[in-house]
Amino acid sequence: xxxxxxxxxxxxxxxxxxxxxxxxxxxxxxxxxxxxxxxxxxxxxxxxxxxxxxxxxxxxxxxxxxxxxxxxxxxxxxxxxxxxxxxxxxxxxxxxxxxxxxxxxxxxxxxxxxxxxxxxxxxxxxxxxxxxxxxxxxxxxxxxxxxxxxxxxxxxxxxxxxxxxxxxxxxxxxxxxxxxxxxxxxxxxxxxxxxxxxxxxxxxxxxxxxxxxxxxxxxxxxxxxxxxxxxxxxxxxxxxxxxxxxxxxxxxxxxxxxxxxxxx
Ligand code: MN
Numbered sequence: 243x244x245x246x247x248x249x250x251x252x253x254x255x256x257x258x259x260x261x262x263x264x265x266x267x268x269x270x271x272x273x274x275x276x277x278x279x280x281x282x283x284x285x286x287x288x289x290x291x292x293x294x295x296x297x298x299x300x301x302x303x304x305x306x307x308x309x310x311x312x313x314x315x316x317x318x319x320x321x322x323x324x325x326x327x328x329x330x331x332x333x334x335x336x337x338x339x340x341x342x343x344x345x346x347x348x349x350x351x352x353x354x355x356x357x358x359x360x361x362x363x364x365x366x367x368x369x370x371x372x373x374x375x376x377x378x379x380x381x382x383x384x385x386x387x388x389x390x391x392x393x394x395x396x397x398x399x400x401x402x403x404x405x406x407x408x409x410x411x412x413x414x415x416x417x418x419x420x421x422x423x424x425x426x427x428x429x430x431x432x433x434x435x436x437x438x439x440x441x442x443x444x445x446x447x448x449x450x451x452x453x454x455x456x457x458x459x460x461x462x463x464x465x466x467x468x469x470x471x472x473x474x475x476x477x478x479x480x481x482x483x484x485x486x487x488x489x490x491x492x493x494x495x496x497x498x499x500x501x502x503x504x505x506x
Contacts, residue, residue: 285331287363288338288419289382296363296381296420299471301329303359303388303409304458307477308450314480324453324461327405329388329475335413339499344506347487348411351391354485354505357478358436358444358493360429361386362455363420367469376459379468383429385493385501386417388475392484415475416503430454432496434479438489446479448495453477 286295305325306312312319337343347354365381388409395408431449435442453461455476462468485491485505493501 283332285334287334287336287384287417290419290421291425292422296365297471298331298334298473299469300466301331301333301415301473301475302326302462302466303329303475304453304477307452307458308446308479309452310446310450310480311478311482312452314482319452324458326462326465327409329410329415333410333413333415335416337416337418337501337503339418339501342490342502342504343416345389345413345416345503347505348389348391348413350407351393353391353393355390355392355482356436356438356443356485356491356493357388357390357482358434358495358501359386359388359475359478360434360448360455360495361417362459362474362476364459364468364472364474365470367467367472369463369467371460371463371468373454373456373460376456376463377428379459380423380428380455381470382420382422383426383498384418384420385495385498386415386475387491387493387501387503388478389414389416390482392482416501418499418501421498426497428455429495429497433494434496435494437492437494438483438485440492443483444479444481450479451477 285298287298289296306315306317309319335345361384362380363382364379366379368379391408395405398405398408429448431447434446434448436444458474458476487505489505491503
């Protein structure tokens with residue numbers, strides 16, 4: 243690179259830094275020639291049957307997507323359009339199949355709840371994606387827990403404040419590896435369940451979802467531009483409940499290995 247190009251590259255770097263959010267450019271993209279002052283780990287998940295990793299960009303979660311769970315949370319499932327929230331991508335806690343991961347009981351809560359969920363992982367993005375096209379964005383699926391500080395979520399909801407502290411805290415998303423659609427197909431039905439210390443707590447079927455994975459992707463893409471690396475927690479069935487240190491959770495979805503987590 244000659245001297246003029248170097249100068250021009252630094253000018254671009256300076257501009258991008260000055261413009262910040264106002265530039266309208268995708269944020270977080272390094273400008274050529276720039277260097278970060280420290281590194282930040284890219285959250286990622288193993289892809290079953292390969293040595294490749296799936297980099298996680300955003301974690302979207304859909305709320306109250308099974309009618310019986312919507313009712314237990316005090317809402318009317320027949321009237322509510324789907325709604326979404328996010329967890330930070332580094333909230334994932336990878337749990338390898340065949341192992342039981344230690345999951346620390348979080349701070350601040352006295353009512354820590356499990357929510358077992360099917361998770362869809364995208365390798366393509368888009369805006370205003372139709373329901374018919376939506377599954378074409380899905381790279382694979384896995385099983386995850388949308389762990390929730392229920393007391394804090396409820397308290398914030400009562401005060402009309404954001405859910406973050408109840409939903410989007412560190413390690414709030416224990417999750418298995420990604421299984422490619424090419425290997426296992428799509429999940430539109432099949433048993434989904436959660437045991438605590440061997441006792442069945444949640445037990446339902448993926449077909450009971452109010453909004454299918456395809457419909458979730460389509461709706462989400464109206465609100466956000468979806469991108470490769472986005473993962474979507476597709477909601478939990480009824481009978482959410484608390485765990486305490488020492489409890490062992492086992493999540494199951496027909497066709498996937500179990501997700502095994504010990505609260506410590
Ligand atoms: Mn959930």
